[in-house]
Amino acid sequence: MLRNGYIVWEGASLIDSSPIVLILTGFVNPTSNRKTGSQMIQSWILSQNYVPTYAAKHGFDNSICGDCPLKLSDNGSCYVNLLTPNNIYRSYIAGNYPQFSEKELAILQHYRYPIRLGSYGDPTAVPLEVWEPIILASGKHTGYTHRHKNCDLRWQKYLMASVETEQEAKQAQNQGWRSFRIIVPDAALSDNEILCRHTEDDRIDCSKCLLCDGSSTKPNIADKVHGLNWKVSNFLKYLESTSN
Template identity: 35%
Template sequence: MTGLTGAILYRGPSELDGKPIVVIATGLGRSSRNEKTGDMVQTWIMRDDVDPWDAVKSGQDASVCGDCPHRGTSCYVKVFQAPKSVWKAAQRGAYPLVSDAAALTALGRGRAVRLGSYGDPAAVPAHIWGALVAEASAWTGYTHQWRTASHLQPLVMASVDTPEEKAAADREGWRTFRVRLAGEPVDARREFICPASKEAGYRTDCASCRACMGTSAKAKASPVIIAHGATARRFALYRNGEAMPAAA
């Protein structure tokens, strides 16, 4: 695997709706510059047959985002930037297909891995992720499909947006990652403020924290974070039940 900067990990039907998707890993040959996540291999889950930004605008992103309430509205990922660039490179044949278990394990060996820099890990067969992180130093992963993807509990966190959703996910055996409004309380018994967040003073990064590794993590409580950045206002509209502008 020496010299690889990116690779296709999976090409096949989505586990969500059977449509063709592609999973691409980048950052294999160099350190990530993302200050919040730290040095992590990034993975991108996208429709294989549709430009990801076009997929957002047409609703075909359901193949990789499922029923996430934030797709096309309050999602923090700027799909027309990195995802689109990576997708276009894949369409040009820039990345080799690396799909057997041993090779996937080699790609993740000793690295921190981000399962779903864009897209929901539940769209991808679980054995792909299992092989990729088998010898990884750490990983992060989040799913809004937690009501139907309990097989992913050892690998990813349930993405929840309200205390009620957190309680429901807790009952089903998940660890959670909850986005909250500023001023909304934190359950001190079951939650802690994300240490890689602004509100925690950026005490660490995701690669070092290792709290978002599903039930495989040593942490038993679950992180929370205040909605931030360009999507904070949209998240507030969503939480208040107000209409959000769709993707342009």
């Protein structure tokens, strides 16, 4: 019987060698995330040793988030609601997720479910060799990394470089990445950027758009900062600090 979630891989983080786990969910129960779309498979990169909220609060999330400046222990503007990763982690600890197998891979290949690489956590913490069969079986994905400066460059064909400033965007583009830049609501787009299509029209979700797939032939993307008010405030403070 098909289960909703599966353990794909457990091993040492490529960031700091701490034990982490990759879990896929959404095979049975559709996600409630309106932006990504209900049929999009979600992926979770979690520390094996810490509940996500505890790890984020105390800075023990380096193994999955690296030096992302938006972490709760750093700038505190990460948009991810950690209640969902918490639930995923508790189900993992309780042994509720079986191992991902060739059977589930065949289901992905048959139905071509799109996959969100890194619903929580940076995809590059997990070896590309683990991800690639899943990406190829699905044929449709979105994904981002804050580790574009020091990760395996083979990721350029699958992930967007996640950035916060125009300067970072240009640097990433010069290194061969497409960029995904978070902007303040009234910020102007760069000449080579387009606004997230969901932000323009909320009837278009990620599973239909799929522009954020790392392909070099598509435009760079910008999106307006979103999330809880205090997180947005923290993001604005961070941008101000980078301009000083």
